Amino acid sequence: MKLKVWGARGSIPAPGPETTRYGGNTSCVQVTLDDGSTLVLDAGTGIRNLGLAMQGFTGSLHILLTHLHLDHIQGLMFFAPMFEPGAEITVWGPASPEASLLDRIARYISAPLAPIEVRELPCHVSFREAQTTEWDIGPARIHAASVTHRGPTLGYRIECDGTSLCYLPDHEPGLGTTLADLEPEWISGYDLAHDATVLLHDSQYTDDEYPAHMGWGHSPLKDALTFGHCTGVERLVLFHHDPLHSDDFLDALSGQAITRWQELGGRADQVELAAERREIVLTPAAIGGT
Amino acid sequence: MTSQEQRPLELILARNLLSNLSTPAVLVNGAGDALFYNEAAGALFGRRFEDTGVMPAEEWTRMYGPLDDDGEPIPLDEAPLTVALRSNRAAHVRHRIRSVDGTMHPIEASGVPVVGASGFQGAMVFFWPVPEEAR
Numbered sequence: 261m262k263l264k265v266w267g268a269r270g271s272i273p274a275p276g277p278e279t280t281r282y283g284g285n286t287s288c289v290q291v292t293l294d295d296g297s298t299l300v301l302d303a304g305t306g307i308r309n310l311g312l313a314m315q316g317f318t319g320s321l322h323i324l325l326t327h328l329h330l331d332h333i334q335g336l337m338f339f340a341p342m343f344e345p346g347a348e349i350t351v352w353g354p355a356s357p358e359a360s361l362l363d364r365i366a367r368y369i370s371a372p373l374a375p376i377e378v379r380e381l382p383c384h385v386s387f388r389e390a391q392t393t394e395w396d397i398g399p400a401r402i403h404a405a406s407v408t409h410r411g412p413t414l415g416y417r418i419e420c421d422g423t424s425l426c427y428l429p430d431h432e433p434g435l436g437t438t439l440a441d442l443e444p445e446w447i448s449g450y451d452l453a454h455d456a457t458v459l460l461h462d463s464q465y466t467d468d469e470y471p472a473h474m475g476w477g478h479s480p481l482k483d484a485l486t487f488g489h490c491t492g493v494e495r496l497v498l499f500h501h502d503p504l505h506s507d508d509f510l511d512a513l514s515g516q517a518i519t520r521w522q523e524l525g526g527r528a529d530q531v532e533l534a535a536e537r538r539e540i541v542l543t544p545a546a547i548g549g550t
Numbered sequence: 551m552t553s554q555e556q557r558p559l560e561l562i563l564a565r566n567l568l569s570n571l572s573t574p575a576v577l578v579n580g581a582g583d584a585l586f587y588n589e590a591a592g593a594l595f596g597r598r599f600e601d602t603g604v605m606p607a608e609e610w611t612r613m614y615g616p617l618d619d620d621g622e623p624i625p626l627d628e629a630p631l632t633v634a635l636r637s638n639r640a641a642h643v644r645h646r647i648r649s650v651d652g653t654m655h656p657i658e659a660s661g662v663p664v665v666g667a668s669g670f671q672g673a674m675v676f677f678w679p680v681p682e683e684a685r
Contacts, residue, residue: 355667357667392667392668405556405559406558406559406666406667407559408559408562408563412667435563435566436566436567436569436570437565437566437569444556445556445557446557446562446565447562448559448562448563450556451556
């Protein structure tokens with residue numbers, strides 16, 4: 261299994277000279293399974309560049325949406341395979357008691373917010389509410405569970421050929437509690453992340469910034485590190501960077517993250533900040549980066 | 551995945567809420583087991599949750615109640631609060647509870663079912679002291 265980050269920014273795209281290295285596109289991660297098939301985690305603006313790399317795509321692919329905040333769906337109608345008649349796309353997302361997944365997404369892909377309607381997309385697209393359970397896509401086992409964020413939000417765990425990837429881009433497990441003091445059964449997302457080969461986890465705020473944003477559904481660095489440590493992940497990739505955080509700022513934050521991860525007993529090479537175009541190959545015995 | 555079953559998110563969030571309240575409150579599951587009680591409830595009971603952990607329904611009702619006005623135990627399955635919550639209804643009742651030191655506390659209890667995407671998960675039960683003039 262291999263992952264490639266196409267967007268690691270949170271909230272809103274942040275293009276500009278200050279964000280060229282970590283990137284300004286919002287959440288999107290490509291997962292290539294061992295049989296060559298593709299899963300896409302979230303459809304933030306990063307999915308547009310992924311689509312450009314998939315021009316002429318035919319066949320099936322699955323897009324797993326964690327939730328429907330704009331920074332996770334904004335790129336959906338700019339994803340080139342959506343306009344390929346030979347593409348068969350299944351969009352998975354959280355259920356809601358209020359309306360179907362299709363109806364909720366169609367609020368964005370419709371007038372007056374968009375020039376097209378879902379039914380006009382040339383591809384074969386279907387929308388499926390992901391149950392908080394397990395199912396198979398190709399050679400991968402998918403686990404979905406509700407996690408702490410604002411509104412219905414899923415986290416995903418993808419298991420394939422002895423490796424596991426956990427994706428929790430928007431997650432505030434420490435809301436109203438002290439993570440380090442909790443038993444695992446009381447930690448949101450614990451089962452999804454437990455012993456994962458790679459965990460991509462929300463780390464939008466510094467510890468100093470967090471009090472002013474408590475309850476917004478995102479984690480401070482402290483909680484991201486504690487969550488990664490207590491779930492026993494092999495590698496922690498910090499994700500969903502705040503749009504105000506420049507490359508230089510994130511470089512400094514990366515240094516802090518590594519130091520504090522080591523203080524928790526981890527190795528320096530186990531933690532990093534996600535950056536656009538970063539690729540990580542997951543293997544049972546070792547993890548390699550390119 | 552873990553061998554220990556993850557609690558439903560609705561209960562996790564309910565516990566986080568109760569742990570930050572100064573109103574005595576207990577989080578119970580569908581079977582009536584006390585999954586958590588907060589510091590204020592611990593002060594009322596005379597024992598902290600950290601010292602007891604999760605308590606099966608029989609154990610915590612035997613220790614703390616509910617009790618009627620004569621101090622006799624009210625069977626959990628017959629308690630109006632239990633009946634209402636298991637029917638997915640909120641309820642407000644008056645009864646007594648007993649601290650570990652034997653002190654009797656007349657209280658009013660409000661129970662609110664916790665219902666998530668998967669249905670009834672448990673309930674939050676809040677305890678309100680009965681004013682002296684109303685006892």
